[in-house]
Amino acid sequence: MRAMAIAPDTYKDFTDLLSDMHQLRARIFRDRMNWDVDVRDGREADGFDDCKPTYILTVAGRNEVVGCARLLPATGPTLLSVLFPELGERGLFCPHATMIESSRFCVDTSFETGREGQALHYATWTMFAAIIEWSMENGYTELVTATDVRIERILRRAGWTMARIGEPKRLGNTNAVVGLLPTDADSFERVRPAGYVSSIAPLRRAA
Numbered sequence: 001m002r003a004m005a006i007a008p009d010t011y012k013d014f015t016d017l018l019s020d021m022h023q024l025r026a027r028i029f030r031d032r033m034n035w036d037v038d039v040r041d042g043r044e045a046d047g048f049d050d051c052k053p054t055y056i057l058t059v060a061g062r063n064e065v066v067g068c069a070r071l072l073p074a075t076g077p078t079l080l081s082v083l084f085p086e087l088g089e090r091g092l093f094c095p096h097a098t099m100i101e102s103s104r105f106c107v108d109t110s111f112e113t114g115r116e117g118q119a120l121h122y123a124t125w126t127m128f129a130a131i132i133e134w135s136m137e138n139g140y141t142e143l144v145t146a147t148d149v150r151i152e153r154i155l156r157r158a159g160w161t162m163a164r165i166g167e168p169k170r171l172g173n174t175n176a177v178v179g180l181l182p183t184d185a186d187s188f189e190r191v192r193p194a195g196y197v198s199s200i201a202p203l204r205r206a207a
Contacts, residue, residue, distance in 0.1 A: 001060045001123055003130030003198035008052035019043065020065040021057060028106040033148075036172045048072065048079050048103065056134060058126045060111060067107040067127040071134065074099035080146050083171060084178050092165050093144070093178070100140040100183070102131060105147065120158060125193035128158055130200060132191065135183035137201045143181045148174050155181070159190040 006014050022043035029035040029044055037044050051072055058067035072078060074095035080087070080103075087093035109121045135143060144165075155162050162179035169176050181187070 001058055001066065001126050001197070003126050003133075003196070003200060004057050004059060005130070005134050005200050006055045006057065008054070017057060017059065017063060017065060018055065020063075021055060021068045024065050024068060024108060025104055025106060028108065029104075034173045046079075048077065051077055054134065056127065056130050058107070058123045058130065060123070064111070066111045067123040069105040069127060069131055070103050071131070072101050072103070073097075074101045074144050079103045080144060080178060083146050083176065084166065084169065087166050087178060090166075095144070098139060098141045100135055100138075100143050102143050102145040105145070105151065120154060122193055124154065125158065125191055126196060126198075128155075128160055128191040129188060129193065129196055130198050132160075132183045132188040133198060133200045136185065136188065140183055143183050144178065145181070146176055146178045149177050152177055152179065160187055 006018065011018060022045055025044035026037075026039045026042055029037045030039050038046060048070065053070045053072045056069045056071060057065055060066045074080075075097060076095065078095070078101045080093065080101055084093070105127065107121060107123045107127060109124070111121075111123065131143065145162075149168060152162055160181055162181050165178045165180060
């Protein structure tokens with residue numbers, strides 16, 4: 001497996017992978033998790049995909065997308081401001097220039113490669129490491145996310161502990177929570193799996 005980042009100015013070079021990513025999101029969020037999301041032609045997308053995010057992907061085999069996340073500056077626009085507007089109103093959420101928002105994180109844990117003897121699926125470890133690596137490379141020191149409490153537990157198991165902001169909130173079929181995560185070298189070393197491969201910062205890793 002390998003991790004990669006797709007920036008807005010390279011969308012046209014990765015149309016097949018981006019299409020596969022949206023299909024993965026439909027399978028995970030609508031079919032598996034039963035979220036109320038907009039799926040068209042087998043692809044899940046929302047308005048924040050129009051905000052020129054960077055996508056982090058984990059790709060296996062012959063370009064099979066097995067994990068993805070969407071990154072946008074926390075200064076906005078953000079999904080968090082729509083789902084949890086009360087946090088900003090109460091002064092609990094204070095975005096700044098070195099904070100990134102992650103949303104639409106998912107991993108296809110049914111993919112057999114990567115399960116062998118792991119506490120978590122190899123693709124999950126790879127996604128965590130890639131998100132931290134990209135954030136460090138682009139000057140972001142922390143990440144904010146609104147996620148399911150199940151993902152919060154997975155983060156804890158990985159050693160990347162999330163500091164909650166506010167209380168959990170029921171959103172449809174999801175018990176959602178907002179939290180902050182550090183995107184630093186210590187976190188990267190804790191979650192980076194053995195044999196980690198990415199194209200995010202090859203020169204730094206080779207140094």
